[in-house]
Amino acid sequence: MKETYGHIRTQSSAPLLPYADTTPPSTPFVTSFRSKGYPVPSRRKSAFVLCAFVSVISLGVLASFAIHSSRSFPVSPLSSSAQDVLDSPFNMPPPETHEDDVATLPDEYPPWVLGPPTQSFRDNLRNDTKYITSWLSAGWNNDVMTYMNLIYLGVVTDRVPIVAMFTPSHIGGDAPVITFGEVFDVPRFREESGVPLLEWLEVKDPESEEVDELGCWNIWEAVQYYEHFPRGSSIPDWLRLDISYTRAPDWVKQIPNYEHDKCSTFWSLARLAYPEDREKNLGNVLPSPHHGVSLDPDEHLLCYDYLYYACAAQMSEYDYSYAPQWKHVGQYMHWTKEIETIAGQYVNHVFGLPEDGPVPPYITIHVRHGDFKNWCWEAETIEDCFAPLPVIARRVREVQDEILERKGIYIPMTRVVMTSDETDEAWWDEVAALGWARMNHDEQHTEEQYGRWHPVILDAAIQSGGLGFVGTDRSTFSVLSRRRVLDWHDGAVRMVLWGRKGADDH
Ligand SMILES: *[C@@H]1O[C@H](CO)[C@@H](O)[C@H](O)[C@H]1NC(C)=O
Numbered sequence: 001m002k003e004t005y006g007h008i009r010t011q012s013s014a015p016l017l018p019y020a021d022t023t024p025p026s027t028p029f030v031t032s033f034r035s036k037g038y039p040v041p042s043r044r045k046s047a048f049v050l051c052a053f054v055s056v057i058s059l060g061v062l063a064s065f066a067i068h069s070s071r072s073f074p075v076s077p078l079s080s081s082a083q084d085v086l087d088s089p090f091n092m093p094p095p096e097t098h099e100d101d102v103a104t105l106p107d108e109y110p111p112w113v114l115g116p117p118t119q120s121f122r123d124n125l126r127n128d129t130k131y132i133t134s135w136l137s138a139g140w141n142n143d144v145m146t147y148m149n150l151i152y153l154g155v156v157t158d159r160v161p162i163v164a165m166f167t168p169s170h171i172g173g174d175a176p177v178i179t180f181g182e183v184f185d186v187p188r189f190r191e192e193s194g195v196p197l198l199e200w201l202e203v204k205d206p207e208s209e210e211v212d213e214l215g216c217w218n219i220w221e222a223v224q225y226y227e228h229f230p231r232g233s234s235i236p237d238w239l240r241l242d243i244s245y246t247r248a249p250d251w252v253k254q255i256p257n258y259e260h261d262k263c264s265t266f267w268s269l270a271r272l273a274y275p276e277d278r279e280k281n282l283g284n285v286l287p288s289p290h291h292g293v294s295l296d297p298d299e300h301l302l303c304y305d306y307l308y309y310a311c312a313a314q315m316s317e318y319d320y321s322y323a324p325q326w327k328h329v330g331q332y333m334h335w336t337k338e339i340e341t342i343a344g345q346y347v348n349h350v351f352g353l354p355e356d357g358p359v360p361p362y363i364t365i366h367v368r369h370g371d372f373k374n375w376c377w378e379a380e381t382i383e384d385c386f387a388p389l390p391v392i393a394r395r396v397r398e399v400q401d402e403i404l405e406r407k408g409i410y411i412p413m414t415r416v417v418m419t420s421d422e423t424d425e426a427w428w429d430e431v432a433a434l435g436w437a438r439m440n441h442d443e444q445h446t447e448e449q450y451g452r453w454h455p456v457i458l459d460a461a462i463q464s465g466g467l468g469f470v471g472t473d474r475s476t477f478s479v480l481s482r483r484r485v486l487d488w489h490d491g492a493v494r495m496v497l498w499g500r501k502g503a504d505d506h
Helices: 042-054 059-072 080-085 099-103 140-156 186-193 266-271 275-280 337-350 370-375 389-407 425-433 446-450 454-464 476-489
Strands: 131-135 160-163 212-218 241-247 301-306 363-367 416-420 468-472 492-496
Touching: 131 140, 140 160, 140 266, 140 454, 140 476, 266 275, 337 454, 363 389, 363 454, 363 476, 389 425, 389 468, 389 492, 416 454, 446 454, 454 468, 454 476, 468 476, 476 492
Parallel strands: 131 160, 131 301, 212 241, 212 301, 363 416, 363 468, 468 492
Antiparallel strands: none
């Protein structure tokens, strides 16, 4: 299977080429809207259909709904120090129930919207609540990190984040989009994190033909020097938004004039979310592509073009235990029940176990080759660049030993799954000789059965379900799996170093 999602992260010490961060050069923002609507999972549609039915339900029943709904959105379970930072969104009062609300189903409409999705997003925003949104522009895994950053910036700025769908830029642009809630368990996120979260499809009707104008901040032009336009994304187009961008001031870039780091800190971005610095930086406006309107950044729905590079203190932050966007947001983004179930079935399948039986403790390896060969300038040959299988096997043994020592569980080599984009069958024969199972989506017809998104999503879910994980250093895909295994299972993790001969010797 071709692995084209996620990307390599460069280290600041490495020699860098322009664009060496491998994020594909972005295209100027899209100027024509796609044909109407995007697929929405049917479970949501059916919920909306219930409205008519609910409108005849008595107020007594409604009251019990209201109780139910407030139970779904509890106050933050976070520690009091976190609570200081995460102030108002957590303490938002449950919505009051009025007679007018009879037409809504409180359990299905989160408290941060007025009701079912509307033709214009503005008609569904509460006047006592502020919101924040942003777009995607990379492979899926990095887009997941971008949404984590967006949601955390919502925490920092006391705003309700609104996430859109995932776009198929790296799995073939003609694949359909997949909604956030088809991948991540949104109700569970809200309940366990205490952080408010909306999906765009809960705010604006995906079928709406109405084009909404919106003013946003363009931070892309302030943090890099090659593209003289806001970061390109197909998301505004999917959402039928006509964006007018205001160029952010140069001070949002953390390291002035340094081209190899595009970080803006959450707190420098937050300065633009509040009146004092916002007002000082208005005026540098690019008219919107469709209606040609010039708008200041919206105060009700705050918006930034691209937040992949947002950080708390430094780049590549997901490697670090302190990373607040992981601690307060990312770790609560669990897979949907459906994804978890399929991932478990796949693991059992490759081990030759009954698919619907219990999943035994296992270890996953993620070996990223493919495009990583472009980062082999320190190696004489490609063979020298990537860690050979015996070197990876040493890491697997370290993980086995640690799990045995800390948990008293022995995981044999036959309960190890390899996930990799390597296409050389001789290499896979060596993998099999080590006793490891192969996650092979071609053989399992994953795309045919579940769609184009599932190979990549299932690999991530499978990696995150193991008690041990051996990843590829500097792969952002491995970085998130490493954190999930650590924080979800108290598991054992190692990253295999590469890039020159003997890189992982230790
Ligand atoms: C806010 O919205 C409510 C209804 O949702 C309305 O009754 C109230 O007048 C509005 N307040 C303002 C200041 O517009």
